[in-house]
Amino acid sequence: MLTITNLSAGYGKAVVINQLNLEVKEGEMMSIIGPNGAGKTTLLRCINGLVPANSGDITFEGKSIKKLPTHKIARLGITHCPEGRRPFPEMSVYENLKMGGLQLNNDQFNERLEYVYSLFPILKERKSQYAGTMSGGQQQMVAIGRALMTSPKLLILDEPSIGLAPIVVDEIFEQIKIIKESGVTILLVEQNVDVALKVTDKIAVMDNGQISFIGNPAELVKDASLREIYLGIG
Ligand SMILES: Nc1ncnc2c1ncn2[C@@H]1O[C@H](COP(=O)(O)OP(=O)(O)O)[C@@H](O)[C@H]1O
Ligand SMILES: [Mg+2]
Known part of the structure; x- marks a missing residue:
């Protein structure tokens, strides 16, 4: 590949x-x-x-x-999740994921969002929380989740x-x-x-x-x- x-x-x-x-x-x-x-x-x-x-x-x-x-x-x-990647701190978890899926139509977006939430249920629970106030591990989950919104190969x-x-x-x-x-x-x-x-x-x-x-x-x-x-x- x-x-x-x-x-x-x-x-x-x-x-x-x-x-x-x-x-x-x-x-x-x-x-x-x-x-x-x-x-x-x-x-x-x-x-x-x-x-x-x-x-x-x-x-x-x-x-x-x-x-x-x-x-x-x-x-x-090809989606790259760079070293030390942190989400946008003053955006909510949901808004960060939205940034990853800007090119998707509504149905695709909702499907990917559910997929990311199923992988990291904490992101669903905390979807309205400012990403910058989350723990390091949760921020890394937001970063990986955002990368996955694009359905990378x-x-x-x-x-x-x-x-x-x-x-x-x-x-x-x-x-x-x-x-x-x-x-x-x-x-x-x-x-x-x-x-x-x-x-x-x-x-x-x-x-x-x-x-x-x-x-x-x-x-x-x-x-x-x-x-x-x-x-x-x-
Ligand atoms: N932007 C840069 N400008 C100049 N040298 C760099 C830059 N980024 C990394 N380097 C140098 O390139 C080498 C390899 O770095 P890097 O790819 O970050 O290694 P690793 O990720 O394996 O730790 C190091 O010597 C580093 O100092
Ligand atoms: Mg390195």
Whole structure:
């Protein structure tokens, strides 16, 4: 579904993505882990057209999206939920979700809204509350809910667990699992390796702008050095 070939990109003269290759298959959940500064967020920004590619290609459903502007990439069904994404604080939960579904007609909007409310019932209970007054976990649910309003084919999540208490992280990942099981292809970047391993189909390790390992969770756990680095068990 998404194929990245020999991709290089960066900021000015700094090369951040270096001849990177990665494939995400339809219906699959791919998680990228790796140290801070490895280029994970930059890679996601490249896919979304926010950072230009210097060389290589990115194709989605067989067509190159490398030169497309962000709004056209979104229209193809790729929705990005960026790192540290917070909802609009002075809008209600409902208004935030409405922002995600602006292009939908009434019936489509109501159907998506019910879907998001079914995933995150707390958002229905709190639909009139200002998003800025909610807990960090609930705000992350609003952000994911808003991304889902567009019915993405590919949902890209950059560190949804950041800054959240473990119990809240578990709750959000239970919903991510349900989203995945509903057929949405997911590309996740996550520092919380334990929790990503529980739901993901594939895991990729990114180091210095390249993918240094790719496999399923069992294969990562089998690798003694990766196990020690990413799971802290020798
Ligand atoms: N807007 C920017 N301008 C210049 N350099 C940046 C910018 N964003 C990130 N970088 C640099 O790119 C490298 C990769 O960053 P990033 O993609 O955020 O990594 P990760 O998400 O894996 O932590 C880092 O060295 C970072 O300092
Ligand atoms: Mg990052």
